[in-house]
Amino acid sequence: MLSTFHSRIRAVAVIGVAGVVAAIGAVTQHASAAEVAAPTAVGADARRVDIPRITSAIKPPAGSRPVGAYVVTRGTQTYTCAGGVFTGASVPEAQLVGTGGRVHHFKGPSWQSERDGSLITAKKTAESPRPGTIPELLLTVDTHTGTGILSNVAYISRLLTSGGVAPAGACTDGETAAVPYGAVYVFWAAKR
Numbered sequence: 001m002l003s004t005f006h007s008r009i010r011a012v013a014v015i016g017v018a019g020v021v022a023a024i025g026a027v028t029q030h031a032s033a034a035e036v037a038a039p040t041a042v043g044a045d046a047r048r049v050d051i052p053r054i055t056s057a058i059k060p061p062a063g064s065r066p067v068g069a070y071v072v073t074r075g076t077q078t079y080t081c082a083g084g085v086f087t088g089a090s091v092p093e094a095q096l097v098g099t100g101g102r103v104h105h106f107k108g109p110s111w112q113s114e115r116d117g118s119l120i121t122a123k124k125t126a127e128s129p130r131p132g133t134i135p136e137l138l139l140t141v142d143t144h145t146g147t148g149i150l151s152n153v154a155y156i157s158r159l160l161t162s163g164g165v166a167p168a169g170a171c172t173d174g175e176t177a178a179v180p181y182g183a184v185y186v187f188w189a190a191k192r
Helices: 005-025
Strands: 065-082 091-098 101-106 110-113 119-130 133-145 153-163 176-189
Touching (some): 065 101, 065 153, 133 176
Antiparallel strands (some): 091 101, 101 110
């Protein structure tokens, strides 16, 4: 029997994480740990994230190989009101954790390894809509800064999205709304 409040909270957290892992595991493409291992040693801040199936519309080019997979642990898509509605591009702010430790995702869009400082920016190449949530994406990396986990990333897949959709209804111009979202990000190196 769980006797303390903190023990109960830990038990609920473990059950919740198990549910997420089970849900992600139900749609994985059986990627081996070697396929998604980070190029550096896995540290205490890392965790395994399986690669979900990817629709043909947003697959990275043939021969691309996965170098890391990350799940959003906390994230928002922020929209700005213009013309009385929330529309246009959103600005991400998210913390990811995965095979190479922690990654910060932010405006740009940019991704920066918290382990080694390597930084990439990317542009949308293709998208695949998902009802009731932001679309899944294929992004092509256009800049690299520093060396480390993200140094050889050429493509990024945003998969298994949830939430993040712009609020409906009227708003005041200039007002912002941060909408929670979830996703799995897979980083790919180009064919050798």
